[in-house]
Amino acid sequence: MHPYDYADTTFAAYEPGDARPPRRNRRPVAIALGALLALILVPVAVDRFATARVESRTAQAFQAGMHTPSAPEVHVRGFPVLTQLAAGTLRHVDITAHDIPASDTTGPLPVSELSLRLHELKRSDDDTEALARSAEATALLSYADVSDALGLEISRGSRPDQVRASVLLPTGDDITVATTVSVLSGNRIAFKDFQVTGGLLPDVGRVALSRVFERPIQLRNIPQGLHLRSVTATESGLTARLSGESVTFRSDDGSRGDAVEGDSSYGNA
Template sequence: MHPYDYADATFPAYEPGDARPPRRNRRPVVIAVGSLLALLLVPVALDRFATARVESRTAEAFQEGMRTPSAPEVHVRGFPVLTQLAAGTLRHVDITAHDIPASDTTGPLPVSELSLRLAELRKSDDDTEALARSAEATALLSYPDMSDALGLEISRGSRPDQVRASVLLPTGDDVTVAATVSVLSGNRIAFKDFQVTGGLLPEVGRVALGEVFERPVRLRNIPQGLRLRSVTTTESGLSARLSGESVTFRSSDDGSRNDEVRDSVRDWVPGDSSYGYA
């Protein structure tokens, strides 16, 4: 046979599978990943549960304290919430309430919508109040409610700081008047620069309307500590901006209900054991 003639040579058959590395057991890896996911997801789920519970209780207590027909929308911001509950202070809480009734029958002015942004909400030492280190708020006062408070048909004026009123005279004629809205101390809304913008108004009517606009309207049904900063007109009503520090929420001003007030506020904000998280 020729030295380079391999026609008659035989070689062992090549099996591709012989070079494949041995198959590894991946089960321990899957178990490790699953355990890690469980460690991450369980605390998140518990925190979400705690958040939902404290939001629900805050809404119930606010509804009782402000006597709203429905519970407000409450959102506790910041993660994790469990650590905030353990510390006894919620860092940021947003509350949006609707149809807050007037508390003064001599000058009724309900608040159609109140949006609150609270910082560092906690309960008082005696469980009778909820306290926020600071708060910003926007209150919407509808034109129908303003009309009932002033006894005139109030609507939006031609400027952001102006309202308009329509007056029907005994003669059947319509007169349109306007006034500028501004802020006075004591959370009062003033109406200044009263003027007739349409029609003829007798002097006696001018005097009577002037007296109506000279009486400011006071906001009484808002949390203690909020101060009225500005007021502007919108399509649906007056938008009042408020802010303050050491803002206080009480469930009731009735001294005969101290126990009920204490229980309600205890459920409102985090405490040692009322939420069951400690």
């Protein structure tokens, strides 16, 4: 054999075209990945849709019952929500509402902001109310509203349990007094032990202020079952903390009292 013939045979056996591995069909892999993503994303999307719907319906129900100018912020916590709806109980629901009006004009304060954390919220059998196994709440009472309720100009005092009141006497003198705030039974806020901190207050003025401060302010425009635990004077107003069990949201029957609307549709996706 000629040397060149041998070389040609050897080189032909190692041509680049013969060295390439066979192509694999990647389409089944892509289909499998797409199916897997669909199995993951579709249930999540459906659950998020159900969550948004129940949050919206709960906000509408709360707004109707509490007569707020705008719908509150509602957040249903926990995943998946669909299983909670199927069981008829929402494990954790947070609600933040603003500008809740007073139930009448003779004493109860409007609530500037009410933040609720509800646990195990479910409907009643007759769909007329919603019931939370337990709840915690924070209510903000602005100093402007407290001033209107007492007929005095109220502001923050020097201590967390104290507010300051300014009194303009008929003589034109401006008197400043300080009084402590505390909790009474029946969701009432008491003002006690006022002391003059600026100016001279005549005896007749002391008697008049005593009558003003001896009348506690009652909170009625809050969900039934919440009980006032503490009240603190802050920069923005009086911050009231409440908690309770079997907190009820029910429809308005003409005298709202401390009840709030509980739409029967809150648990329907």
